[in-house]
Amino acid sequence: MRKNKKSGRLGTFLKGSIPDFAAAIAANTVCVLCTTVLPLLISFAIDSVLGDKPVSKGFKLFSDALGGISFIKDNIWVIAAAIAVIAFINALFTFINNYYNSNGNQKMVLRMRNSLFTHVQRLPLSRHSENSTGDIIQRCTSDIWNLSNFISNQMLQLFRIIITIVISVVFMFLMNPALAAISSALIVVITGISMAFRIVMHKRFRMCDEQEGVLSACAQENITGVRVVRAFGRERYERERFEKQNEYYTGLWVKTGKVTALYWSSTEFMNTLQMLILLVAGTVMCINGTLTSGGFVAFLSYNALLIAPLRELGRIISHMSRAGVALGRIDEVLTQEAEDCGAYEGKLSGDVVFENVSFGYEAGKPVLENINLTVKEGEVLGVLGGTGSGKSTLAYLLSRLYEPVSGNIYIGGKNIKEIPLATLRGNIGLVLQDGYVYSRSVGENIALAADGASQADIESAAKTACVHDSIEGFVNGYGTVVGERGVTLSGGQKQRVALSRTLLRNTPYFVLDDSLSAVDTETDTAIRANLKNKFGNSTVIIISHRVTTVMDADNIIVLDGGKIAESGTSEQLLARGGIYSRIYELQAALPEELKGGGV
Template sequence: MDSPAPPDRQTLIRRLLSFIAPFRKQLTLGLLCSAFSAAALPIALKALTGFIDQVKGNSAAGALYPPETLTEVTQVGFTIVGAYTGLLFFRFFQGLFLSEVAQRVGMLIRRAIFAHLQRMPLAFFHNQRTGALLATLTNDVNRLQNSAMLLRDGVVLPIQGLIYLGTMLWASLEMAAVTLVTVPLMVGVIQLITRTLRTLSTESQSRLADATSILSETLSAPRVVQAFSAEEREVERFNQANESAFQAAMRSVRRTSLLTPAVDWIGAVALGLVLYAGVYFQVPMGRFLLFVGAANLLSGSISGFGNVRGQFEELLGAADRIFTQVLDVVPSIRDREDALPLPRMLGRVVFEEVSFGYEEAKPVLQNISLTIEPGEIVAFVGPTGAGKSTLADLIPRFNDPTSGQVRIDGYDIKSITITSLRQQIGIVPQDSILFSGTIKSNIAYGKPDATDDEIRAAARAANAHEFIQAQSQGYETLVGERGTTLSGGQKQRLAIARALLTDPHILIFDEATSALDAQTESVVQEALGTWFKGRTTIIIAHRLSTIVNADKIVVLQDGKIAEIGNHAELLATGGLYSLLYNAQQRGIDA
């Protein structure tokens, strides 16, 4: 994969806005509602404080509540109720519109990440921690989902601040001048506290990914953990990672927790100055109270904007991880611009001087040249780590050679579309993974429109029909996540049926019968014999007794071809194959 450079701040913001842009209508309506709701409180305050000045004037004239007071208080009451009615209306629709934008943005980002992950080659998942990917799909996406709400606050809080500031200026220019002296101090404190939040957020997320990785590993392998009585060790390992995640999170929390109290303290200092200025300049009581109320609201807006700044830095950290670690990672295996669909293949596979290594300095395969004719049954054998599965993985382009070419029916497989290539290849991996759902849906995974007769025919060929029929609901039986309700042999037979159902022209069996007992394996092998006819079949085997009838046996050692021939020829040469086969036979006899 091509590792992307971290995007700069402006690029991150622009790309975040690109996820929000499709919902600009709802966002605009939500922001307008937020802006209109900001005017409600000053209107109510102005009406109330004006009434207080009126009452005070009446009191000075010797009549606290003259007859016209009832009319005036009624008008004030209606004004306040009307202002709060508008506040209720606008805040309701603000929440409705902006929450929809937030949910849709989250849905859009999750969809983009999941779709991109499906295009990534196997090497990407080998190099990535599952916990880190899960943390990105959950925590980071949730942070980005809140971008609509942060955008609301980022736009509305300054508007509110201007409205409150205008109210203060109308109430008293002198008091406003004294108050504004403290505003730069508030801005400076906010800048100082939020400066490192993006870095702290990244560290916190990394530590959380460590804990999630341990959780994912242990939950996926409870049998291994319990078999080695490692429960307490795993608990301790998780606790250490969890504590590290907690400490990283607290470093961020300590800074954000300081923000609001610091701004409020500065606001308290400003309030003291305002009280002094109000008395010194003999500001009328109604205007004085209006100013104090508006100043309190302005302080809340500034404090809220500081929180937005902190959350925004954390959001940028989440966006950085999502783009850098997932969305901007360019798949190393992808269709060329001029790639063409592969016609119905015959199944002739040619390796031309092929070399491959996961790391450039550590080659796994070296200068492999091999021709497999259509319809041949070819076995890859050799010691563990010889490169058998790696060589087979080059055919469906799970990996690409670092040098040399792989050709099918004369086509360089890099010149044809990946989908058209893989649709004509059936693969049964050693680890037979099933998906949550029914037995029927698992068999039909590669061909969702398959008929019941086709599904049953594939199951019979894999010797799976009888045990399926014995299940509580037959083919409609739920298998559980990763097929946990079935035995290893049953899962392998379903995986074989799944591969056969797609009617592939090339079959790749990677230890596909390793979980079967000898009798079941014999029955499956016999049934598969009819499916192998006319199809190019590649079998990766450790049990050499299963491939004695192969047309060609390719013996690999240290990433190179050591021998090629059929069973009888290789035994006669007395080479590596002969040594491996005889050693296995002695073990069976013993």
């Protein structure tokens, strides 16, 4: 079942390249025919041109076309010219073979990369949490390379080998059935060894590929987290961790190399043994007069033609294993169910309602329990809570980045499960806690989610988020490239660029997940004043661990350990004297204490 699925996947990838590969195989067949005709020509030259054996039926036509056997005997160069013509045809078709092969392969790689990338993009967030980035990258690069390498090099070579073996064996049996039987016995033995080799190699390649995934994940994590590694002086620890993984990986390849060496040495031995038997048997036949010397030379040439591809067969079969492993790993990603985003169906309106919503990232570890809340249309909800209390998770559930384990969420009375993702996410302006910026210009980073946004729109959003002046201060203004090679933004600037990006979309619902945590209180106040005008009639959820950020909200909930501990307006919560008022006093007292200490 699994195998069928995998070969079905290979069929999908091959589609579109089949005309190229068919042309390559046809050209390959011509090349093989050219190679196999040469020994016959040599046998003809030895037996009928140099010797006096009557010309066989097949060569009669050939010799007549060239002016008859006596003409050829006087003009021996004709044989050389015939060999040169065959060599030229062989070269021409080798070119055609390589051209179409490479063409078909590149088109196939293009399709594989695109479909893998598109699929990874559409995988639910939960899948991304399960798979490490390094492993996914390895599947998109190394595994694709292994598969394409097999298809473009080994698979076509496999065709060539099969054609060569079939033609050689047929010619050998036509020339001398007894000798051909000795020679063919080797095919059975080497094929048996190759099959055993394939089983061992498949296991080894799977282990090597999986370890390569671990190794690239380790390297990728370290490069991404380079600041943490440096800041904590963890270079040595990380280096040792990488070296350990690397040593294990190298060890796996060394073991794989041993199996390969065993294969080549055993087949080499078989090969020599077979040659020896053939030489003895052939010589005896020549002495007895049952075989001509020309026929013997031609037979040995065919045997040589047969031996090399037979031994190659093992190598190709081992590559086939590797390609099988790669295809399996690519297939694993492609069979993971992708999100169906549907179509954007226009603006949503109405209240946001959480009804008995419970959720956990892992079974048995609840993160949110029985959440019941209503955010009235056009109102602002403040969500306050300690770290790990489930605030961000609440935002993820609303955008359906994760699905609730139980309970339902409604927008305007409609269960969000029934709203196409494109519509839902197109209506919710979510500012994530870790505002991610791409290695593009600041302007492009802001315009990311709003196609066709004008410079004036971009600047207006940046002004609302109080980041316009900072951007103007950069050497290239909005054209300044951020990220690895450009100016790296500060934490607060990054958050404000992410905020501007969301504001530009002008959605009816906004969720700000601790989006101003890295911004100083003064700027935070200024931004909130700007947002009040900007939000207008939008329904807003502001998540924060800072009381001042949520205190103006129409309603506030306090999350504690995944449950709503308190809810009400700031005044009501203060009057209640619970968690909210304690946090309020703690945060309000801090500057006072500092002031007091200064005096």
